[in-house]
Amino acid sequence: MQQVTWNQIGVKEGNKLLSPAYKSxxxxxxxxxxxxxxxxxxxxxxxxxxxxxxxxxxxxxxxSNSGLDKVLKVLLFISNGDDASKVNEVYSKYFPHQPARSCVIVQFPNKSIKVELECVAEENN
Incomplete structure (x- = not known):
């Protein structure tokens, strides 16, 4: 298992709570x-x-030596179910291959956040 590290956008440097990604x-x-x-x-x-x-x-x-076209599964979190159609409109532009997906409506601790995505993807050869 390999941890992938770098300065991720919007994450304080030295964040000890998460890694941007792991490869295995x-x-x-x-x-x-x-x-x-x-x-x-x-x-x-x-x-x-x-x-x-x-x-x-x-x-x-x-x-992480991958790309959106290599995504196998997406876990999508949204803060308001009424926004699902707007989120899906944008999402479908980037995931035409329709990876497996779950979508969950959540209450984010930071009220400014409306959407969050995590995924499992294949590495490039």
Whole structure:
């Protein structure tokens, strides 16, 4: 098992609670990626947050020798079920191969967060 480390967007340097990803037997397991920008700010629009969360996930995968096209399973968290259609509209642009997915409505401790994604993906050869 290999831990993948670097300075992740919006995560304080030296965060001891999580690793951006772990790799094992050709698979990448990511931690959750939220929709914040490089300064750590969260847009109020759920579609914008979804775009940023997927961009942050793509960055995590790139640094783990993988990519969005290699995703096998997504666990998606949203704060408001009424936002599901907007989230799905953005999500479908990046995951046309329709990986397995679960979607859970949650109450985030940080009220600015509207969406979070984690995944399991294959490594590139």
């Amino acid at each position: 037997n050709g698979l990448v397991f990511t931690s959750g990626n939220v929709g914040n920008d490089g300064s750590g700010q969260f847009p109020t629009d759920v579609a914008e947050q979804t775009e940023l969360a997927i961009a942050n996930l793509a960055n995590t995968l790139k640094n």
